[in-house]
Amino acid sequence: MSVDGDGTEEPGWEVDPEDEQGAAVVAAVGRQLKVWRETAGLRASDLAARMGYGEDLVRKVEAGRRIPRPEYLDRADEVLGAEGRIAAMKKDVEPARYPKRIRDLAMLESRAVELLSYGNHNIHGLLQTEEYARALFEMASPAESEAQIERGVAARMARRSIFDRDPAPALSFVVEEVALMRPLGGPTVRRRQLEHLLEVLQLRNVTFQVMPTACEEHAGMAGLIQVLKFGDGTAVGRAEGTFHGRPVADPKQLRILESRYGMIRAQALTPRESRSFIEQLLGAA
8 A cells, every 4th residue: 555645544546557448537536526625615735634634645636646445535525515426436436446457357257147267376366365365466476566466455355246146157166276275375364265165165156176186187287267158148268378378259269168177177076075175174274
């Protein structure tokens, strides 16, 4: 998290320079905030003092160079007597809080009626606890800034809204045993992550399987596979080591990915065996 000129933590994020749409929204919100302030007869320093933030932050937000947090907009609404009209901007600003590539992925996931995922290094983002996700971002090399870590974690947690959809999409995950064994973030983080997995596995639309390290035949040696299917019959998929790792939508290419994923599922532990495996890991933790 960045720090404002007066030493207080800034309630906002830097604008993603590659996100033209998000930047335009943030700029528009900033202009409206400036109009509200000027209409109230306040200088930027006056508003900053009344809100309890630094003047530099107020100017950055109004200039569209800082994405305001929800609490910033709530406070501005209160101080400027906007009666909810500034607070209502939170919905407009929210998408810009997340990196564009993550937002695009979340949009695809929000449309999907079925998701197939095989991962070999860590647990799928949709299944991660906040502590586990933070540990992953914090160990990135080269190191990311606190602001980047915060945005990444927030975006990953926002994607979990897929579990609240009605009707619920069919979600199928296969993960390597080693991803469950590796204590990313430490023993406490790992334990909570395993407990969270067991909670998610109670959902009837979720299928989770573990690929044992001792498996002699493995159709997923080329790496990650993910396929998203949509209600109109279309789909998009991606696999490391196949089709140059690019997303594909051609039915022939998708059949290859689905066939490989089906073989991985057949080679992995069954869902019941996988649940028992996680319970054993928790018992030994």
